[in-house]
Amino acid sequence: MAYGVSSLVLSRGQTWPEVRVVVMGAFVLAVGVLLASLIHRQLFSLASFASWIWFAGFLSATVMLGLLSVQATRSREAAGRP
Numbered sequence: 058m059a060y061g062v063s064s065l066v067l068s069r070g071q072t073w074p075e076v077r078v079v080v081m082g083a084f085v086l087a088v089g090v091l092l093a094s095l096i097h098r099q100l101f102s103l104a105s106f107a108s109w110i111w112f113a114g115f116l117s118a119t120v121m122l123g124l125l126s127v128q129a130t131r132s133r134e135a136a137g138r139p
Contacts, residue, residue, distance in 0.1 A: 059086060073129050080129075084122035091115040 063083045070076035094101070094112065101108040 077129070080122055080126055084119065084126060087115055087119040087122055091119050 063079045063086070067076050067079045067083065070079070091112075094115065101111070103109075
């Protein structure tokens with residue numbers, strides 16, 4: 058639920074300051090869910106398509122949100138803004 062709400066808030070923002078907290082929060086959530094899922098991977102069936110979607114979805118969300126955060130931080134630093 059929290060991931061969906063944060064995605065909705067993120068889609069409404071138009072500048073980095075408007076979405077920074079949501080992106081960082083969603084990134085932390087995605088990393089946490091991915092790590093917890095990997096720790097408890099014995100509870101997942103690798104034969105199940107749903108398990109593959111689960112891991113692929115959270116892995117891609119973690120990578121994309123991480124790259125977005127790094128890129129936005131670098132562009133702000135290049136512009137001389139905090």
